[in-house]
Amino acid sequence: xKKKYKLLIIDDxxxxxxxxxxxxxxxxxxxxxxSNGLEAIKLFESxxxxxxxxxxxxxxxxxxxxxxxxxxxxxxxEIPIIAITGWGEHPEALATESxxxxxxxxxxxxxxxxxxxxxxLSKNNNNDT
Amino acid sequence: xxxxxxxxxxxxxxxxxxxxxxxxxxxxxxIVITGExxxxxEVVAQNLYFNSNRKNKPFIKINCAALPDxxxxxxxxxxxRGAFTGADQRKKGKFKLAHKGxxxxxxxxxxxxxxxSKLLHVLQSGEFSPLGSEKDIKTDxxxxxxxxxxxxxxVKNGKxxxxxxxxxxxxxxxxxxxxDRPEDIPPLIEYYIEKYSNxxxxxxxxxxxxxxxxxxxxxxxxxxxxxxxxxxxxxxxxKDWEEVVNELNSSILPTSLAVKQSDESSIISDLLxxxxxxxxxxxxxxxxxxxxxxxxxxxxxxxxxxxxKTGWNRSKACxxxxxxxxxxxxxxxxxxxxxxxxxxxxxx
Numbered sequence: 052x053k054k055k056y057k058l059l060i061i062d063d064x065x066x067x068x069x070x071x072x073x074x075x076x077x078x079x080x081x082x083x084x085x086s087n088g089l090e091a092i093k094l095f096e097s098x099x100x101x102x103x104x105x106x107x108x109x110x111x112x113x114x115x116x117x118x119x120x121x122x123x124x125x126x127x128x129e130i131p132i133i134a135i136t137g138w139g140e141h142p143e144a145l146a147t148e149s150x151x152x153x154x155x156x157x158x159x160x161x162x163x164x165x166x167x168x169x170x171x172l173s174k175n176n177n178n179d180t
Numbered sequence: 181x182x183x184x185x186x187x188x189x190x191x192x193x194x195x196x197x198x199x200x201x202x203x204x205x206x207x208x209x210x211i212v213i214t215g216e217x218x219x220x221x222e223v224v225a226q227n228l229y230f231n232s233n234r235k236n237k238p239f240i241k242i243n244c245a246a247l248p249d250x251x252x253x254x255x256x257x258x259x260x261r262g263a264f265t266g267a268d269q270r271k272k273g274k275f276k277l278a279h280k281g282x283x284x285x286x287x288x289x290x291x292x293x294x295x296x297s298k299l300l301h302v303l304q305s306g307e308f309s310p311l312g313s314e315k316d317i318k319t320d321x322x323x324x325x326x327x328x329x330x331x332x333x334x335v336k337n338g339k340x341x342x343x344x345x346x347x348x349x350x351x352x353x354x355x356x357x358x359x360d361r362p363e364d365i366p367p368l369i370e371y372y373i374e375k376y377s378n379x380x381x382x383x384x385x386x387x388x389x390x391x392x393x394x395x396x397x398x399x400x401x402x403x404x405x406x407x408x409x410x411x412x413x414x415x416x417x418x419k420d421w422e423e424v425v426n427e428l429n430s431s432i433l434p435t436s437l438a439v440k441q442s443d444e445s446s447i448i449s450d451l452l453x454x455x456x457x458x459x460x461x462x463x464x465x466x467x468x469x470x471x472x473x474x475x476x477x478x479x480x481x482x483x484x485x486x487x488x489k490t491g492w493n494r495s496k497a498c499x500x501x502x503x504x505x506x507x508x509x510x511x512x513x514x515x516x517x518x519x520x521x522x523x524x525x526x527x528x
């Protein structure tokens with residue numbers, strides 16, 4: 052049976068959070084959400100080992116996306132992370148530096164996101180075996 | 181550093197701050213703490229440090245608003261012997277001193293653009309070089325910056341570099357003004373009354389009456405927790421809640437006492453001739469002149485306070501101040517003190 056991957060989506064924009072989680076649940080992923088970086092880190096500390104993939108916004112209150120990526124990668128360097136942003140190049144460059152696997156600029160097609168997730172997950176699985 | 185002051189409060193804002201400290205203290209990610217003057221930005225920085233795995237390493241503080249550009253640069257990066265006239269020995273910069281510890285950059289919003297770009301370079305490369313040195317030194321200082329400016333706005337106005345903003349703002353702390361979280365006032369009062377009673381070695385004070393507490397809760401606290409601390413010190417010394425609260429509400433308590441209370445470094449910058457250090461260098465600094473200015477400022481504050489309290493009754497005021505009537509009149513003219521407009525008519 053195909054494994055059901057669990058994604059953590061972090062964004063302080065409720066609408067984006069709703070759209071992304073609805074779409075990805077439809078793609079048969081299990082989805083957890085957090086509306087800011089602090090909530091995300093708390094979730095990650097309690098059930099981090101269950102997550103297979105993280106999608107995070109960059110500009111958020113408390114802990115920014117760059118902070119989330121740095122903290123998560125310190126604990127689980129292998130977990131794939133996509134950073135999504137609508138801002139200028141500076142946070143993007145920082146996100147890459149803090150080891151986001153990919154930076155996706157808003158607006159993007161949902162199918163594009165789905166493809167990227169599948170690619171990163173299969174790349175990750177190949178590395179594991 | 182001794183144990184920092186605790187972060188006191190029951191509001192959601194304070195709970196979030198405590199929680200955030202717990203989750204990020206060990207990450208060494210760059211932090212910016214914002215909030216009005218007197219909310220306790222430095223206390224948050226100290227608590228971060230104290231809860232981190234760097235607590236046995238140095239905590240180095242520098243106030244970026246207190247020094248002219250050239251001095252601030254040499255403080256941050258240090259210099260080699262002979263780097264400039266007067267550099268007769270080597271000086272270690274704060275970045276070096278804070279290696280593996282914390283570098284607390286207070287008032288970061290006041291840093292000039294030219295120094296901002298030098299700071300950005302250090303944050304990007306993890307290296308700096310002291311003035312007059314060709315060697316790059318690695319630094320692993322955890323940067324915690326604080327400001328009462330709105331940095332987003334400063335970026336929009338071109339006063340703060342956008343790239344530096346993003347690099348510093350990995351973790352964001354915002355401390356809400358005290359007037360927006362009145363539920364924190366009772367626990368703050370309880371804590372500081374206990375602390376100051378011990379410090380001034382006085383008997384423990386009676387709790388404030390409901391009426392007093394209501395006034396304290398309704399007051400707008402422009403100077404935030406620092407102002408509350410000053411008020412509580414006065415309560416301990418005067419042993420009278422009612423009087424202090426009445427003063428507060430009638431604003432007889434000079435706002436300069438309550439609000440300005442800026443830390444010592446900005447007093448220094450206040451007392452120095454603006455710009456003279458930059459143009460004339462360190463030679464222009466004179467302790468004698470500064471002492472005179474500082475003394476004048478304090479005299480002015482105290483005399484105007486006593487005059488305010490006595491309704492500008494100069495005979496009473498000179499007795500309280502223990503100076504002659506003539507001296508008081510001279511000081512009033514010399515320090516350019518003027519009675520409030522509602523008293524002017526009566527006096528003349």
